[in-house]
Amino acid sequence: MYGRRRTRRPPRKGNFNPEDEKNVKHTKIGVWDLYEEKQPELERVPLLKRLNVEHYLEMYNTLPFVWRMMKDIGSMRSCWFYMGAFLLVELVSSLIPALSLWYSGQLLQIVQTAVDQRTVDKKLLLHVAVGRFVCTIATQLCSHSKSRLSRPLIFRIRQFYSVRIFRTIARLDVPTFDDAGIQRQFEQVFAGDSRSSVAWEVIRMAINISTTTIQLLSQLSVLATVLKGQRDGTLLALLCFSRSLFDWVQYQPKMPLVWAATTRNEDYLKMEGLKKTVSTNLHRQEMVAGGMWEHMHAHYSKCSELLGEDAAGFWPLYNVFSTRFQWSTLIKQPFKELPQIVFTLRAVQYPSSIPLSLASLNLITQTATTFSHTLFNLFSQTGSVADSFATIRQLYEIMEVPNRIADGDIPFPENTRSLQYGIAVEFRNVSFRYPECEEYALRNVSFKIEQGQLCVIVGRNGSGKSTILKLIARLYDPEEGQILIDGRDIKALKLADLRRAMAVLFQDYTHFPLSIKDNIGLGDPAHAEDEDRIEQAAVLGGAAEFIEKLPDQYDTYLKRPVGDVYSTLSEGTKTIFGRPVNYQGIRGIGNMKGNETTSLSGGQMQRIALSRTFMRTLDDEQKVGLLLFDEPSASLDPTAEHDLFERLRRLRGQKTMIFSTHRFGNLTRHADLILYMNDSLIIEEGTHADLIKADGEYARLWNLQAQAFLS
Structure with missing residues (x-):
């Protein structure tokens, strides 16, 4: 969320800490600061340094994992x-x-x-x-x-x-x-x-x-x-091998096992940021519409000139830094010539x-x-x-890294048929902060939603609405307080059962780099291959009409995960004989597309996400008792929004539905419970009529939106 500040926590014991000057060597390499863990006392002995003792000790300590790997490989056919x-x-x-x-x-x-x-x-x-x-x-x-x-x-x-x-x-x-x-x-x-x-x-x-x-x-x-x-065979052998011994003594061991490099140079950071800005299509519209390229070019050139030879990544600069002249190389060549000198003397004799x-x-x-x-x-x-x-x-x-959200051991629900009547949700003095954030996303939040109720959570962006839904889906656990699902602590319930009993659409939804069919089907993994259900879900989500107009319809990839591979000659350039490079013929025969991304509007993308959520509600055997929708109409036009709300009301039946929005629309009139949030707190709660009658903050914002439509 916007406005969150990340706290700087002290390093845990045993972790590499670049600020511990006693154990760390600091080297400046161009715009980079290299921090290396100082070598152990054993490694300071010249011979042991050449042998790189620490690496051999590391190998010894990892042998149990290598043995485990060998057993795994032995189990293969x-x-x-x-x-x-x-x-x-x-x-x-x-x-x-x-x-x-x-x-x-x-x-x-x-x-x-x-x-x-x-x-x-x-x-x-x-x-x-x-x-x-x-x-x-x-x-x-x-x-x-x-x-x-x-x-x-x-x-x-x-x-x-x-x-x-x-x-x-x-x-x-x-x-x-x-x-x-x-x-x-x-x-x-x-x-x-x-x-x-x-x-x-x-x-x-x-x-x-x-x-x-x-x-x-x-x-x-x-x-x-x-x-x-x-x-003289032994003498010649010793002289020939002396050069190898000299090379080995000269050998520089690699960097220590623990090291880190960072750059805080503002010019270099700005230079790399500008380079990434112009290298992707993510910012192209704003760049062109805002006429920014000349300004960006001027600043990039200025930063490049200021930095000079230091304007490079870590490894190129480190390679230059580590390749230093050594006086010992001057006597390396004479070692090579010693056998020939001895041979010449013996030939004379x-x-x-x-x-x-x-x-x-x-x-x-x-x-x-x-x-x-x-x-x-x-x-x-x-x-x-x-x-x-x-x-x-x-x-x-x-x-074997354990998940931070520990699984419960109580099956949910005890009776699957009870899901058709919805799921009760209760928050008791819940407070929560996102990992490594100082500010609370929720503070001492308490409310209760009964089975089968329609609850609408309203409030400004960043007030904590989405966080409530994420805690109900148990993507996170609260720092303080308790969440009850049908009267039981949510932490005691089996995660798979809990999530199977709900359908969720988050505000920050994403689309998978798969086909539209797979994007919708994964809403219900048990029926992800059922094309009839997928098409039915697309109708409910309002996506069927535009999907069927696409060339590949449900097999369309929003963005192909694997791109086509072309020769090194770029399209639009010319060959050495002046012939224009054109891949149209090859693409036509190979049924390849010049653009591997299908462009859809924000509203169309949201309809696909809605269809994925509806996919789970179509299963008659796998009952869903809780529907969570986080700003599902944010990218929809008024007509599509009205149609969506009507479909949601019809499909809900007696299920519990929690709906978060910053708009005060038609759905709030039908809500059994409205929670008005501001600054991570629940300020008001009740029905629409109760809150209008109370003439509080909810009523004030409702009237503001109503006046915008009436004036």
Whole structure:
């Protein structure tokens, strides 16, 4: 609601707090302020810092969640077969480099024999050539096999977690879903398409780490065997691997596990706000009608000029900041040249050993390069695995986040037939504030609506009318007081039963990114596929007439959830040969639409929402005893509003109806109870005749509206 102020609550114990200067390092990066949790004492030891101890400890703590993930994957059809086959192929693939290195050693032995004895073992040479060829073919076959085996694995894992994730998100109630902390967890765990494949990424990286370790150990053992007995072999190996060691010492560990960045630069905030304003169609009408674009352009240019190089997002600026010159890089190149220098000196001293030394140097250099690359991949993968393990933990933790609105255990109602006579609703000294808001939306509100009564809640916008309906639907629980439904505490009733017994239309209704048919049908999930009921509900909601005029009628999407994909050439531009780019022909044959949004008026949108509410009232078996309508005629013209009220009165029968509005219309004359609200309080209550006779605030506003029509 407008006018609410968000309170700033002190951080809970254990949470990351950027204001705690003792534990936080602050760095200014352009317009951004980076706050990093200071590393633990262990991490300040240079060697331990390189090893990134905290990430390994994090991996250890998340192992129970990884084990749970493996059990879930094991329950999937044929997953263990594909997993075992994939692991076997990976194992074979990790041993091939060592085998290839062994053949290189054999080739080195052939060179040694040729130098010493002036003869070549042709049989051994052929064996080595065939072996190296087989290694190359085996590498390609393993790569192809891994690709083929991973496809069904990825599909099954993605499908399994996609369904689990959908359930996790869909089951959350309003206050839990709106919590900023929960939203941040969603952004981290469920970001993009990776949200369904994070399990596969963990498996793949874990297998890669295992096979990479095997690959490194096997290569080192083979290399030691090959170089055994070679003159200066050990020295050349140490010199070649010294560069890898130097690179590892130079390696900068990643950012700490806990960090946050924010910007408070007014120019940058304004610049980004202007960019988003002109980039969507949401504000286009007001921009064009108000002639705002030149003013916006001038301010955007001014902000851009003032900020200069600092006008960028966090990651681009951080990448520039973290790429700094280091003096140690100046001595990196000489390490690379040391093996060649030693080789040259030995060649002068022992000219006859040049072919052998050159072959040894080439073999060691290639192996050292491969080893260095593999080792760095291993370190980077362990860091990525730590992050992925943490994501797995967050995934399973968020799957078990309890809803803040606790379910009751008493079935409702005891007798389903009693719903046809309505539901009694009573508020006893109810006070309520929306989460993280300081001002009360309701203050000490008390009233009672008997079974079958028509209650109209009137008052200005922001007075608390909508909040009463949300509390009755138990989207929230009051901070103080008690709500009774048919004489029982609303918190004790089963939520599913309670909500099944009512039909609700909120003022801030939304339309789902589905077809009109689905938008209406979901009003009654039990009959969401019944097209006859859907069409009947559309008639009651006043939407049938305009829906049937649409090209796709009830199959029309208000906004398609999946857009068409086009080539990179934009429509209206020209090709390199000057031919205009036009997609009309392709769209016509493919039955695609240029505009993927169906434009409807506010009144038409509201009629679809009304139809969804009426959908639930059509069920003869599933009785509805309480109808809640929050400003249902706000976007309707007077004729449509009158027709709606007449339909509501006829359909209500003996059911209880609560109707909120800021208009004093015809419905108030027929109300059994009127609650007049102002500033979160119920100021007056009674029938229309009683309130007019009392000559209070309700009567004054009624007369004001009446005079507007009569004058």
